[in-house]
Amino acid sequence: MVRIRLMGAFAHLAGTREIEVKLEGKKTADEILREVIPRYDEFHDKIIMINGHPARGDAEVEEGDEIKVMPVLSGG
């Protein structure tokens, strides 16, 4: 299982702030997030963390990882 924590507009679009998904085969963070978050690719600025460290969207996700994703918007 991979745990995903969603923040800001991603949580709104996915309809949840936290979700666990089954990892089937090799997948990148972007591929997993795209399945969970509608219109994911329309967000240009986002921060992805895997197990508490910054990561790129093309990072390969492993069983037991925790992904956190936030759109970098708002406040300014």
Place this chain on the structure above:
Amino acid sequence: MSMKGWWGRILRVDLTNNKVWVQEYPGEVAKKFIGGRGLAAWILWNEAKHVDPLGPDNKLVFASGPFNGLPTPSGGKMVVAAKSPLTGGYGDGNLGTMATVHLRKAGYDAIVVEGKAKKPVYLYIEDDNVSILSAEGLWGKGTFETERELKKIHGKNVGVLSIGPAGENLVRYAVVMSQEGRAAGRPGMGAVMGSKNLKAVVIKGTKEIPVADKEKLRELSQEAYNAILNSPGYPFWKRQGTMAAVEWTNENSALPTRNFSDGSFEFARSIDGYTMEGMKVKQRGCPYCNMPCGNVVLDAEGQESELDYENVALLGSNLGIGKLNEVSVLNRIADDMGMDTISLGVSISHVMEAVEKGVLKEGPAFGDFKKAKELALDIAYRRSELGNLAADGVRAMAEKLGTHDFAMHVKGLEVSGYNCFIYPAMALAYGTSSIGAHHKEAWVIAWEIGTAPIEGEHAKKVEYKITYDPEKAAKVIELQRLRGGLFEMLTACRLPWVEVGLSLDYYPKLLEAITGVKYTWDDLYKAADRVYALIRAYWVREFNGNWDRRMDYPPKRWFIEGLKSGPYKGMHLEEDKYDQLLSEYYRLRGWDERGIPKKETLKELGLEEVIPELEQVTKLE
């Protein structure tokens, strides 16, 4: 002057001599400076020379731009500018208000107020008829009641700008308020208004603004409004507005906490956007905006308070206060008294840290809401020794108390809601902003976090590193051109682009439809660079040439301390590397190593007339 989009008319008011007249300004100036901040900078450069900011000779400018009074996306803004009593340099701020709509419909692009009335007055403008009326019955009242009273007299269909007790008492970060939650002029524009005995400006305009291509404007605006509504970020934006930022600044060690001594707050969850949603009673917005962000909640005293991220960061985590309904009380007091929430928050947190360190014997401790509230009111009325001291802002306090190590300001303006121990580009943005430490110009932190270098084959499990790549200086300038330049000149809100990703391409097209003048992106960037150079020249002149690059340094704390907690614990900026980044910034801007525009740069930007005056105070390269 027959122009489209601009009236070419400035309403002039001399309160000392009870005189009102209209100044026509050249079309060339309109095209070069566009409006808003550009027009204000041009006026202040020409007229507010070596003036006492709180003296009658200072000029208070209310400047609109070509977008105002017309259906443009979030185009209901106005710039309020003057020489700042807080910083001693150029000061301005923008707010969304019906006053900008009415000002333009009354047939003016700006109002300039000079002099000082003998007794409290307010201005009433109805198209060509302008009256200076007694405000003796309003003096002492908060901005909410002042606006309600004025609307009882003049009807609801007017735009009102007013000051509260803080402006009257010359609190150096008093602002100009409108519509119970809109504020402008962090560097003390409200105090300048108070120094002139001007309580309010009420405007009613009924004219039609001349537009070059009405049909095109309607078409483009409709398209832009629809794009905003259909953006994927829009539904969540409507829920939380800027309040969503509490969550991610806290996650990224950027949330100002206890006078910026830390970047994350243990009670962040209880002051964040989700908590706000549970308290929200209504939403307010600015004219012509379809993505309103004024989230109104009921505060701990049962009154309405309009929240946004900056208010909550500076009056919440920054004071160690973790209850949103209490933070909302402080915010409402700031708005009603007419004080800048950011500078108020940082002034109070400075006192709190001075108390903690034993520099001050009395005053609120971090987290003490009751005493913080008392101090906020004491500041507005300048009614205790401490209140009076804190009313002059952080720089003045640090000079008196010797507390420079934790004085969070740049050029005298307190730092807004981003703690930059690990963000050099954002620190540079604060360092080089036109008014002091404000985020409205180069809000680069999002880009800085989002593009942090993540190397390695699998690109994961990489530690964040603080980097000082020269491209960070270029990015700061790019954002200053757009946010501090284009949007401030139009004058329009930047948030449709920043928050929901509205394409920037709409803006030159809309400007052309309104004015008939075709601006390329190069033209717009050049106009923005011109305004930045002119504002920098203004600072240098007003400081009599006593200027060096240290004026563009961020607060010392970011160099000498590290974050107290979180994954980046102990990390901080390095002074020599920041200095190199600053040199790169100057190089790209065509400014010398002191941060003063070179002669050649001024000529290229069409600011030849600035050179001889600047040469009277310093030698130019």
